[in-house]
């Protein structure tokens with residue numbers, strides 16, 4: 001890398017947001033440089049992860065008919081496992097679609113594939129390169145970045161790269177978003193979920209047999225209940241080719257307040273009889289931890305400034321309830337690229353011109369979903385009754401329903417109602433149902 005470089009657009013971060021922006025800009029012939037601090041795009045990145053086909057198709061129109069195929073398995077069964085201490089009830093949907101709506105993926109492979117697409121379209125990518133600052137002119141307009149290459153530039157000084165416009169797609173830790181003046185302070189513990197994940201390898205045939213899957217079929221489920229030891233959060237279990245992605249995400253605030261180490265939670269979850277059997281003999285290939293931004297609409301940063309846009313997790317575009325994050329990063333990257341292209345054509349990088357980006361985000365389907373997410377978070381996501389009582393109760397009902405125990409059915413029903421009254425109370429249950437109805441009405 002030379003000590004001084006000029007680009008039309010510099011994109012910071014080789015995750016789905018940055019890579020999508022880069023692909024779309026390079027496609028239009030814009031001189032674009034993507035800067036990624038990892039050894040390659042995807043090297044540092046973590047997700048569950050399931051990715052929706054529709055978003056990837058926006059980038060690569062012949063997806064999933066692509067070579068090399070960047071995903072693991074088509075998701076043919078998905079839903080929820082409601083977990084009690086010893087039992088587990090499954091609510092899953094089995095799908096036999098021609099083109100699956102989603103795929104499981106590993107980021108090392110998926111992000112790397114996107115970077116290959118970007119390179120083929122003509123973008124430049126600098127890996128092992130960290131952006132440490134933004135260059136601003138005397139009018140406060142962002143005009144480039146300052147980078148460091150700690151691993152490969154022995155004794156090197158930070159280098160400057162100039163650009164007409166910078167797109168920040170740095171992920172959840174929004175250091176540069178703050179430097180750009182788009183954000184006053186970063187997240188607080190009640191606004192982020194800390195997720196820990198293991199990739200557990202099993203022989204392919206064994207994995208399929210244990211989950212009742214055919215070759216190439218995949219399962220993606222969220223686990224709710226005792227899996228998080230009653231704390232507000234969820235678990236996830238997704239199938240890869242010959243491994244399982246298993247993880248738990250809890251609001252950081254709850255972990256701190258309850259002095260719980262997430263790794264211990266994961267270890268405890270793995271002792272559940274169903275999971276213990278499922279993972280038996282499996283080899284842990286990887287352990288990772290990452291934050292998920294769940295601050296919702298009220299805490300969104302400013303999306304644009306003079307000569308700068310921000311996309312993906314840096315904005316907080318995650319809707320965990322519907323497993324949307326990477327796909328929203330892709331959409332926001334595309335909108336950022338479209339806005340950047342419009343600004344380049346006009347030769348105007350003022351806030352007025354770049355406000356087009358906010359218009360695009362605000363008229364998207366997912367922005368409207370965020371209005372709904374606000375209520376879901378308030379009424380469901382942070383309230384432990386949904387994690388403690390209901391999953392356990394459903395398991396109790398099913399267990400009672402399917403056990404004869406030499407008792408009259410009326411007696412069993414009485415026991416169920418007694419349990420309901422003892423643990424939650426009928427009025428409270430009606431109130432809970434009303435709250436759910438209010439959210440979705």
Ligand SMILES: Cc1cc2nc3c(=O)[nH]c(=O)nc-3n(C[C@H](O)[C@H](O)[C@H](O)COP(=O)(O)OP(=O)(O)OC[C@H]3O[C@@H](n4cnc5c(N)ncnc54)[C@H](O)[C@@H]3O)c2cc1C
Nearest residue numbers: 013015016017037047048049050131171195312313325326
């Ligand atoms: C455990 C977990 C499970 C998830 N499961 C799912 C799922 O199943 N489905 C789904 O759709 N979403 C899921 N998500 C959310 C999803 O991963 C994110 O929403 C998505 O990755 C955001 O993409 P991004 O490009 O904005 O950020 P990231 O993917 O975080 O990428 C940011 C990139 O910027 C780079 N970077 C940061 N700072 C600098 C710098 N200064 N200089 C150079 N490079 C820099 C990083 O190395 C990284 O490559 C999950 C998240 C987690 C943590």
